[in-house]
Amino acid sequence: QVQLVESGGGVVQPGGSLRLSCEASGFTFSDYGIHWVRQAPGKGLEWVAFIRYDGNNKYYPDSVRGRFTISRDNSKNTLYLQMNSLTAEDTAVYYCAKSDSGTYYGTFDIWGRGTMVTVSS
Amino acid sequence: DIQMTQSPSTLSASVGDRVTITCRASQSFSNWLAWYQQKPGKAPKLMMYKASTLQSGVPSRFSGSGSGTEFTLTISSLQPDDFATYYCQQYNTSPTFGGGTKVEIK
Numbered sequence: 001q002v003q004l005v006e007s008g009g010g011v012v013q014p015g016g017s018l019r020l021s022c023e024a025s026g027f028t029f030s031d032y033g034i035h036w037v038r039q040a041p042g043k044g045l046e047w048v049a050f051i052r053y054d055g056n057n058k059y060y061p062d063s064v065r066g067r068f069t070i071s072r073d074n075s076k077n078t079l080y081l082q083m084n085s086l087t088a089e090d091t092a093v094y095y096c097a098k099s100d101s102g103t104y105y106g107t108f109d110i111w112g113r114g115t116m117v118t119v120s121s
Numbered sequence: 122d123i124q125m126t127q128s129p130s131t132l133s134a135s136v137g138d139r140v141t142i143t144c145r146a147s148q149s150f151s152n153w154l155a156w157y158q159q160k161p162g163k164a165p166k167l168m169m170y171k172a173s174t175l176q177s178g179v180p181s182r183f184s185g186s187g188s189g190t191e192f193t194l195t196i197s198s199l200q201p202d203d204f205a206t207y208y209c210q211q212y213n214t215s216p217t218f219g220g221g222t223k224v225e226i227k
Contacts, residue, residue: 035216044208044218044219044220044221045157045159045165045208045210045218045221046218047215047216047217047218050215050216059215061122061215095164095165100170104212105212105214105215105216106212107155107167107170107210107212108155108157108165108167108210108216109167109170109176111164111165111166112164113163113164114164
């Protein structure tokens with residue numbers, strides 16, 4: 001069964017840091033690019049980061065570039081998102097999502113259930 | 122970035138209705154467009170890719186069309202399981218989503 005399971009969410013103070021994890025199973029993790037996508041409460045979807053199958057190329061939108069870092073450990077079938085300098089605007093459910101491509105953005109064909117990040121004092 | 126604008130933002134319909142959701146792009150591109158369905162408290166689900174290719178397991182009452190700057194998702198006969206929010210997403214460049222269309226019961 002193809003599955004992505006996120007963890008690491010929680011409550012963090014403004015300016016703080018948090019690291020999310022996403023464990024994959026049921027497919028050859030090292031063949032595919034993986035995304036992080038977030039959804040603020042009651043809002044739409046926002047793409048946050050993408051990493052190619054081999055971890056050699058990483059992409060971010062302007063809203064998180066320089067604060068967030070995506071990485072992966074193919075030996076552990078695990079994706080990470082290091083989030084620094086968090087603000088209230090980063091409060092959201094964070095999903096990891098598998099790309100249908102190893103090297104290009106592609107579509108988001110498998111999603112995890114998400115992990116909630118709340119930035120609040 | 123390519124901006125994606127969906128309309129309508131909310132759509133009230135009855136079981137059996139034919140419904141169409143439109144997605145407009147700020148720049149023209151080929152067919153690198155996907156549609157997702159999301160139900161409350163759940164992750165989105167890929168429904169369509171390359172504008173008109175049905176994802177495996179998705180009912181044939183769903184169809185997609187378009188290229189350039191205008192794309193549509195059509196449900197030919199709305200079923201109870203189809204009441205949800207739908208998002209378009211372009212993957213021609215760094216991914217961007219439309220604002221969503223909530224399909225609610227009339």
